[in-house]
Amino acid sequence: MSTATLAKSEYEQENRSWYKRNEISITPWLFMAPAILFFMVYVIIPIFQSFEISLFEWDGLGAREYIGTDNYVELWDDPAFYTSLRNNLIWLILYLLAIPAGLFIALFLNQTVVGIRLYKSLFFFPFVISQVVVGLVFTWFYDPTFGLFNTVIGWVGLGPINVLGDPTYVTYGIIAAGLWPQTAYCMILYLTGLNAVDPEQIEAARLDGAKGWKMLWYVVVPQLKPATFIAFVVTIIGALRSFDLISVMTNGGPFGESRVLSFYMFEVALSEYGFRMGYGAAIAVVLFLIMLFFIAYFLYSMYRDERGR
Amino acid sequence: MRSILKASAVALVTSAALATGAFADGHKLSGEMKIFLDTSNPAPRATFEGIIAQFDEMHPDLKIETTIIDRDAYKTQIRNFLTANPPDVATWYAGNRMLPYVTTGLFEDVSDLWTGDLAAELASTKTAMTIDGKQWGVPYTYYQWGMYYRKDIFDELGLTVPTNWEEEKANCQKIVDSGRKCYTIGTKFLWTAAGWFDYLNLRTNGYEFHMALTAGKESWTDDRVKKTMANWRELIDMGAFIDDHTAYSWQEAIPFLVDGQATAYLMGNFAVDPIKAAGLTDDQLDFYQFPLITEGIPMAEEAPTDTLHIPSGAANKEAARAFLKFVATPDIQTSMNASLGQLPVNNKASVNTDDKFVKAGFEMLNNASALAQFFDRDAPAEMAKVGMEGFQEFMVRPDNLDQILQRLEKTRERVYK
Numbered sequence: 001m002s003t004a005t006l007a008k009s010e011y012e013q014e015n016r017s018w019y020k021r022n023e024i025s026i027t028p029w030l031f032m033a034p035a036i037l038f039f040m041v042y043v044i045i046p047i048f049q050s051f052e053i054s055l056f057e058w059d060g061l062g063a064r065e066y067i068g069t070d071n072y073v074e075l076w077d078d079p080a081f082y083t084s085l086r087n088n089l090i091w092l093i094l095y096l097l098a099i100p101a102g103l104f105i106a107l108f109l110n111q112t113v114v115g116i117r118l119y120k121s122l123f124f125f126p127f128v129i130s131q132v133v134v135g136l137v138f139t140w141f142y143d144p145t146f147g148l149f150n151t152v153i154g155w156v157g158l159g160p161i162n163v164l165g166d167p168t169y170v171t172y173g174i175i176a177a178g179l180w181p182q183t184a185y186c187m188i189l190y191l192t193g194l195n196a197v198d199p200e201q202i203e204a205a206r207l208d209g210a211k212g213w214k215m216l217w218y219v220v221v222p223q224l225k226p227a228t229f230i231a232f233v234v235t236i237i238g239a240l241r242s243f244d245l246i247s248v249m250t251n252g253g254p255f256g257e258s259r260v261l262s263f264y265m266f267e268v269a270l271s272e273y274g275f276r277m278g279y280g281a282a283i284a285v286v287l288f289l290i291m292l293f294f295i296a297y298f299l300y301s302m303y304r305d306e307r308g309r
Numbered sequence: 310m311r312s313i314l315k316a317s318a319v320a321l322v323t324s325a326a327l328a329t330g331a332f333a334d335g336h337k338l339s340g341e342m343k344i345f346l347d348t349s350n351p352a353p354r355a356t357f358e359g360i361i362a363q364f365d366e367m368h369p370d371l372k373i374e375t376t377i378i379d380r381d382a383y384k385t386q387i388r389n390f391l392t393a394n395p396p397d398v399a400t401w402y403a404g405n406r407m408l409p410y411v412t413t414g415l416f417e418d419v420s421d422l423w424t425g426d427l428a429a430e431l432a433s434t435k436t437a438m439t440i441d442g443k444q445w446g447v448p449y450t451y452y453q454w455g456m457y458y459r460k461d462i463f464d465e466l467g468l469t470v471p472t473n474w475e476e477e478k479a480n481c482q483k484i485v486d487s488g489r490k491c492y493t494i495g496t497k498f499l500w501t502a503a504g505w506f507d508y509l510n511l512r513t514n515g516y517e518f519h520m521a522l523t524a525g526k527e528s529w530t531d532d533r534v535k536k537t538m539a540n541w542r543e544l545i546d547m548g549a550f551i552d553d554h555t556a557y558s559w560q561e562a563i564p565f566l567v568d569g570q571a572t573a574y575l576m577g578n579f580a581v582d583p584i585k586a587a588g589l590t591d592d593q594l595d596f597y598q599f600p601l602i603t604e605g606i607p608m609a610e611e612a613p614t615d616t617l618h619i620p621s622g623a624a625n626k627e628a629a630r631a632f633l634k635f636v637a638t639p640d641i642q643t644s645m646n647a648s649l650g651q652l653p654v655n656n657k658a659s660v661n662t663d664d665k666f667v668k669a670g671f672e673m674l675n676n677a678s679a680l681a682q683f684f685d686r687d688a689p690a691e692m693a694k695v696g697m698e699g700f701q702e703f704m705v706r707p708d709n710l711d712q713i714l715q716r717l718e719k720t721r722e723r724v725y726k
Binding site for chain 1: 384385388391392409410413415496497499552554556691693698699701702705716723
């Protein structure tokens with residue numbers, strides 16, 4: 001009898017469903033499937049489609065015409081493209097100012113006084129309001145007739161400067177507006193980071209006579225490395241996809257001097273006078289390659305950190 | 310509420326008058342009709358709601374569904390809805406602006422409506438509605454462009470309305486000397502600068518050259534274009550335009566006129582409403598035609614035409630055709646344009662003579678040698694964009710002219726191949 005039972009149970013085991021047998025390895029994939037599906041449909045496949053469309057001349061309505069790399073050739077001597085690329089670089093560099101600015105505000109706010117929570121939330125406020133609102137507020141701030149900015153520089157005998165209408169200042173003016181919320185974002189990252197700073201190490205450093213800048217640079221900042229990394233990532237990405245502020249504040253003007261690549265792509269492909277899908281896609285591809293450089297770097301450093309543990 | 314009641318009362322009366330005509334052909338419209346409109350500003354919106362209610366009343370079996378889309382958003386959305394979810398009737402613009410939808414077969418050929426009486430009544434815009442010898446829509450309104458100026462300041466400085474370029478410049482010099490600017494303008498969204506270019510070019514070189522240029526048949530580095538720009542430059546060098554105009558939209562430029570910091574505004578008639586709303590009265594604000602520049606060139610004018618079209622994918626084309634026909638009738642054009650404050654296209658329609666701006670525009674356009682649509686409707690979209698950007702740059706940095714014209718020429722070579 002007993003042998004028979006054994007045989008039966010063995011038999012059953014072999015006949016367990018395919019899913020039951022592979023449960024451990026399959027389940028994670030099942031959970032990830034929806035995410036993978038949507039990531040494919042909305043991110044990965046469109047990337048390849050952009051590559052494809054950039055080889056065509058297409059107005060989005062009629063027939064597509066294959067023109068090879070003509071769009072890229074045209075991009076190569078398009079002055080507007082270089083203006084956008086230069087502005088993108090200025091954005092990338094100046095936007096990074098948000099990181100030290102955020103750090104110093106965080107250090108400043110990292111103390112226990114009455115009402116500190118209120119001050120913290122007030123400093124965080126610009127990040128909560130919409131970029132469109134930030135853009136509008138700064139547009140009025142810079143307004144050459146009634147703007148506060150010109151009133152203030154008028155007190156010291158300067159101006160008036162038409163910040164958003166002058167090709168030399170316009171990009172800097174918009175970046176200043178963008179830095180306001182971005183600084184708040186970096187600040188909040190550092191505030192949480194500061195909570196995790198080890199008080200014992202501070203104590204030890206203090207015993208060894210470290211203070212001021214040295215304390216900050218050699219003791220505090222290294223411990224904030226994870227926060228710095230995240231701040232760096234979000235700031236770089238924020239700089240590269242700057243679009244809403246430009247759209248609201250200047251619409252790319254005056255005469256296209258404040259455009260960045262993402263705005264130029266929108267203008268060429270999707271705006272009122274645009275609809276050159278192929279050319280827009282070519283700009284998108286260039287922007288993607290620039291981003292890819294940073295993304296690869298971020299992924300690599302994350303991978304290195306994971307392995308280091 | 311009161312205006313709605315009033316409008317529907319008017320609607321009832323007129324529809325009663327029209328009903329007999331509509332039912333006479335013994336045909337009842339049924340089913341659904343979807344109408345997409347870009348008339349998002351208050352006056353045009355109310356106007357359209359009024360006439361649609363009227364049409365609805367005449368055709369009780371027809372269910373009308375109206376969607377009103379923001380005027381600027383409409384310009385990009387139209388491409389999506391024409392291909393994906395076409396309505397039965399959609400608003401758009403005449404001239405080259407409809408070309409992309411005609412060549413891709415998204416607009417229905419409505420030449421059959423352009424026959425008999427209607428063709429004669431709408432004749433003034435027939436060329437603007439014609440592509441490949443067929444008509445692709447029906448116009449419902451147009452409006453004039455010209456100088457809206459401060460009559461009280463002109464009186465104060467002892468100026469008279471200029472009729473030629475020398476007088477215009479002499480006036481402007483006096484205005485500048487009095488510490489004001491001659492013209493307000495806001496070029497943030499570019500097209501306002503194109504209004505100046507159009508008029509300067511129409512007056513310097515004439516309608517034929519202007520049309521050939523916007524159609525890509527003439528070079529932008531031509532000496533005639535340079536002459537137009539030289540005329541423009543005279544004004545710029547005088548300091549005729551307000552400072553920092555690149556920072557303002559056309560609406561934001563209005564306060565300069567209202568405050569008296571600037572004395573004139575080259576604009577379309579739609580600007581009258583906001584200018585009056587900002588505080589100027591009919592005694593202070595007046596209108597004059599853009600003056601003659603080159604002797605012997607007939608006076609052509611700008612008259613952008615707004616139109617209705619039937620998408621080729623429409624489900625209820627019968628109802629749509631009836632609606633287009635209805636909108637083109639003299640009575641409807643009269644009542645519509647009275648409330649729009651614009652000009653009816655139908656020559657049997659009558660103009661609201663209480664409105665001095667509409668009256669002046671009507672007379673001016675009736676005597677015009679030809680009508681241009683507007684730079685961004687006469688030239689294809691891409692050329693228009695690069696062109697208008699060039700004009701804006703020219704107004705700020707007139708020394709860059711050669712560079713700008715070369716850029717436009719390069720765009721021309723690419724766009725019109």
